[in-house]
Amino acid sequence: MRTWMRSGAWAVLLGLLGMPQSISGGNILAVYPHFGFSHFKVAMPILNELAHRGHDITVISYVTNPQAGAYPNYNELLISAPGEDQSSTTINLVPLTEHTPTRSLMVLIREYVLLHQEGQKTCEHLFASGHMERAIERHQHKPYDLLLTEYFNSDCQLALAKVLKLPIIGLSTCALMPYYYDRIDLPDTPAFIQSEFVGFAGQLNWHERLLNFVQAKLLKFLYKYHSNRADNELVRRYLGVEVDVEEVARTQTAFVFGNQHYSLMGSRPQSLQFVEIGGVHITTKAQQELPEHIAQFLDQSGEGVIFISWGSMVRASSIDADKLSAALEVLKGQPLKIIWKWEADEPPVADSAKFLFVKWAPQLALLCHPKVKLFWSHGGLLGTTEAVHCGKPLLVTPIYGDQFLNAYSVQNRGMGLKLDYQDITVENLNKALTELRKNSYAQRSLQVSKVFNERQQTPLESAIWCVEHVINNGLAAAQLLQSPGIELHGLVYHSLDSVALILIPLILLIVVLCYVCKGSPPKSVHRKVGKKAKRS
Known part of the structure; x- marks a missing residue:
């Protein structure tokens, strides 16, 4: 061998x-x-x-x-x-029109x-x-x-x-x-x-x-x-x-x-x-790979940054115009600056001092950077795992597949919120980002990260x-x-044969008792009948 x-x-x-x-x-x-x-x-x-x-x-x-x-x-x-x-079969493959709004x-x-x-x-x-x-x-x-x-x-x-x-x-x-x-x-x-x-x-x-x-x-x-x-x-x-x-x-x-x-x-x-x-894919080297223009933007971000990336396969730049408009309006009003992975050649019109649009982003290095305060993700497992490793709160917009499970896992752990794609509006996004500014999400993210990283x-x-x-x-x-x-066959594995052997005699006994009781009139009836006959 x-x-x-x-x-x-x-x-x-x-x-x-x-x-x-x-x-x-x-x-x-x-x-x-x-x-x-x-x-x-x-x-x-x-x-x-x-x-x-x-x-x-x-x-x-x-x-x-x-x-x-x-x-x-x-x-x-x-x-x-x-x-x-x-890259033609593995990168920027899925448009946002393919999102599944229900898990029916x-x-x-x-x-x-x-x-x-x-x-x-x-x-x-x-x-x-x-x-x-x-x-x-x-x-x-x-x-x-x-x-x-x-x-x-x-x-x-x-x-x-x-x-x-x-x-x-x-x-x-x-x-x-x-x-x-x-x-x-x-x-x-x-x-x-x-x-x-x-x-x-x-x-x-x-x-x-x-x-x-x-x-x-x-x-x-x-x-x-x-x-x-x-x-x-x-x-x-x-x-x-x-x-x-x-x-x-x-x-x-x-x-x-x-x-x-x-x-x-x-x-x-x-x-x-x-x-x-x-987390097997997470390496120390990848955690340190920051291009100069991104590092410079981070250094100039006083209060911190929201990092937006919807993975390698989803084309974030295919977002519907109304949802893009709502996102830009809300993000402009945030105290944090924005780094947004954007695949199209033409980025949205936005203040370059506030927004940095990049075709590729060193995701792990950004998530572990102290200036990054929040990750708006599509819920892909690699990115979600990296956010857990780095201890960062998430806003998750699932598009298809396991992303819904991952989004709810984040929400159920108290380290983020799920915001469905069809629900991206000024009101909903404002509400979600306001909620995520609560310190409890950052604290919980660090707690989960500590457990995630401490292993035998x-x-x-x-x-x-x-x-x-x-x-x-x-x-x-x-x-x-x-x-x-x-x-084992399913019947044996779940002991359904044993359950049947117990229930069938029990059910038969109940049926027999019901039949016997139904065939014998109550004693009180016998007494009444007897008295009535005596009077006559």
Whole structure:
């Protein structure tokens, strides 16, 4: 299962690169076919650290890792076309016209369908690239020890784990999708555990619990019998093998890394296989990267700054004219200056001493800067996590997907407010910003940040330990971690057979007693009848 570094020259090279020398290096296959850079950004620190520690890594991905060239043991196989402008598919992709003003069941189903279509598209690109066959061929010469991959909207890549008999470590770059819970026996109690697809404030009332229950069970069913069947058919078409990817995931998954932390998402029952690594993408270097013009603007901001950024995929500059007008009117009256990530070439007409519009912003460095007092965000998990890390209050305007869940998580923690896109008016925005100026939000943000940052291990250390544990123990690690519950039928898992065995005799007894009582007239009736007969 392990390949040992024997070459003295290789050890010298590792020493020059600052890599650990006397370790056993694994041979890792990593497959991240999703086109979103924000997804791959979560995986990159793990992959880079594994390469730094001397493990050989073959990475099949759509997005280039900027640090790949720094490691001779990091081999990159790109799904994207040579010379393709990856920013065209990963940056400023979503206009604000695509916001979803409600989280109704139909909206959630529509989002599932879009994710399914997107997942099948990425799978087609993955298999058409020929990299799957390349990985299988390389395995014959130098066996892989482990498959690292993303658990998001498709499982077609898990065919590699089946064919090559590899343990799996999945990565969920957002809150875990509802259809992955059962694979690791992670409780999804719909009375209080909210799915990635929904978002509610505080304790759920009965109709919210009903929606939470229905969507979680329905989406699990759809994913298993719709998406996974499509995955199986695609594997059969390209590789000519019969694979049940759902069974592969259930029986060969060792760990699932979740890009979350209880300080933000809330405490919940856990599975040994689910490891919270929220904040793994946060680095000290990124925290210090401030361009000169932004640093100068911050220095000249006496009372501080509101930072506005709606992520790498959402085009904030596509905002409706009436909402932009309302935002500018309110922000002009704020004591704080404004730094606004704006993608269009022409920024809005505004006082340059008050507003700084930038096409790109060093988000983490800005959020951790003491002059930044508030973050107006769209609720993307990376930006939200960075705000929690830096201890900054948030105003969150969710647009789609998990952003609603993240927005309510911020509000439920007392470190910010949710303001829906359709509710951006002068009155509502003024009210929200006035409320957020209360010191309680800043204090609560610092409290949550302290809990978020105080851990037994850093997120990266936790992830690396899990990977190296699986490398050293192979499929045995996955098998020993798995709960017996994943093999049980739902009726048995929830003890419904036992409940039925108790209730059925009890119900029969009640029915018999009711029948007997109904057939025997009351004693008082007998007495009255007797007396009446005697008189006559």
